[in-house]
Amino acid sequence: MNEETISKKNKRLGYKICRDFMGGVWADITEEEFKITTQRGGLTNKLYICSLPDNVQPHDNQPRSVLLRVYGDIATEAKVVLQNSVIFALMSEKKLGPKLYGMTNLARIEEFVLANPLVTEDIQNPTLSRSIAQKLALFHSLNMPLSKKPCFLNGTMDDWMVKVQMILNQQHQDSDEGFMQTFREYRLANELQVLKDILERVKSPVVFSHNDLQEGNILYNETFEENKKMVVIDWEYCSYNYRGYDFGNHFLEWTYNYNYPSHPYFESNPEDYPSREQQYDFFRAYLEESGERISDETLRAMYKEANTFALASHFLWALWGILQNDMSDIEFGFLEYSAVRFEGYFTMKQRLPIED
Structure with missing residues (x-):
């Protein structure tokens, strides 16, 4: 699936959460420059790779790409989101899972693991x-x-x-x-x-x-x-x-x-x-x-x-x-x-x- 088939709602969500939580050069690019493509594998949630435009260089050890996880309806109950967020944060801190960059009640951005x-x-x-x-x-x-x-x-x-x-x-x-x-x-x-x-x-x-x-x-x-x-x-x-x-x-x-x-x-x-x-x-x-x-x-x-x-x-x-x-x-x-x-x-x- 390419960028054109991604809903405007999810692209806008990805742009906003990356801008707000990543900061730096991620906050300087426009929504039109923001790159997003689908990542296979999600059956409960929708997965996307969010990236900086090719002509923008990250700094302060910021990543060029991150993984956006948009929660599916079955995983958006408040108690589920809270528990999932706590556990993901702890696993990230213990270096037993991908790094956590930011989260809301609708989605999470995390390290895009090159594996x-x-x-x-x-x-x-x-x-x-x-x-x-x-x-x-x-x-x-x-x-x-x-x-x-x-x-x-x-x-x-x-x-x-x-x-x-x-x-x-x-x-x-x-x-x-x-x-x-x-x-x-x-x-x-x-x-x-x-x-x-x-x-x-x-x-x-x-x-x-x-x-x-x-x-x-x-x-x-x-x-x-x-x-x-x-x-x-x-x-x-x-x-x-x-x-x-x-x-x-x-x-x-x-x-x-x-x-x-x-x-x-x-x-x-x-x-x-x-x-x-x-x-x-x-x-x-x-x-x-x-x-x-x-x-x-x-x-x-x-x-x-x-x-x-x-x-x-x-x-x-x-x-x-x-x-x-x-x-x-x-x-x-x-x-x-x-x-x-x-x-x-x-x-x-x-x-x-x-x-x-």
Whole structure:
């Protein structure tokens, strides 16, 4: 997408926030000189690269380009924006994420990291998978100024379920009605209680969790220093949560390709879900980074933990897809995605109980 297809509203928002928070030469250029292009990867938020004109040289160590993140409707509730802003600022201060330049209730400008987001094949790579496990262990060890109660999962699903039920009760255009009728037949409110009952039977430590560790949220540059090669971004869903959710959610991302060039702009390959041995390799790297003892008993418990909480990942993002279809103008097959996630949920549910 080029500059001409970006809405005037978002271009003006980008210009204003860069002018006000960056200052310096950013405050001297006109809106006509201000450059903005889209950045791929955002499914909840819209991402743009904002840049100075070629003939303007930055000074005082100011960057030539920054990333503008315009929050999607699902992420603009006051409490969500506040928590996301606090966490991003802390991660920036700890040098565990991109530098923060400024934020409002509508958007944020942050460091444009000269690294590429991983793709699905990358997170399946054994070496990179172990690095992701080590990075996840580091984040799980952080003590963040948030409520330590694991309210994110049930609270978010309960909140989204209310909104989804309202959507399902509405009339829809023919292209959507087939999906909606299928979702109604699932009796989702009852199924959510079934899911909660399943999760309550599995022990999982409560840790500071990312909750959306998919390939597009992991930046990588082989030329950087060892401890800076991999950067995890996009913390809008982070909270204290059950560790198993981060494991199961990440493993499911092995099966989705979000770079598919035509509608629905993703493809699902459930056969790529990591095997027990691949998951054990991930767990070993995680435990080594955490300084914890590795035993067969621990690995079996983590396997059960991850693959049970993967059910919650399917269910949560299926609800998200229904909401996004109703709220977002991002070009993506949200209802097709929900259908695939619900199908994955019911298929995985049939395999329970997972062997210890």
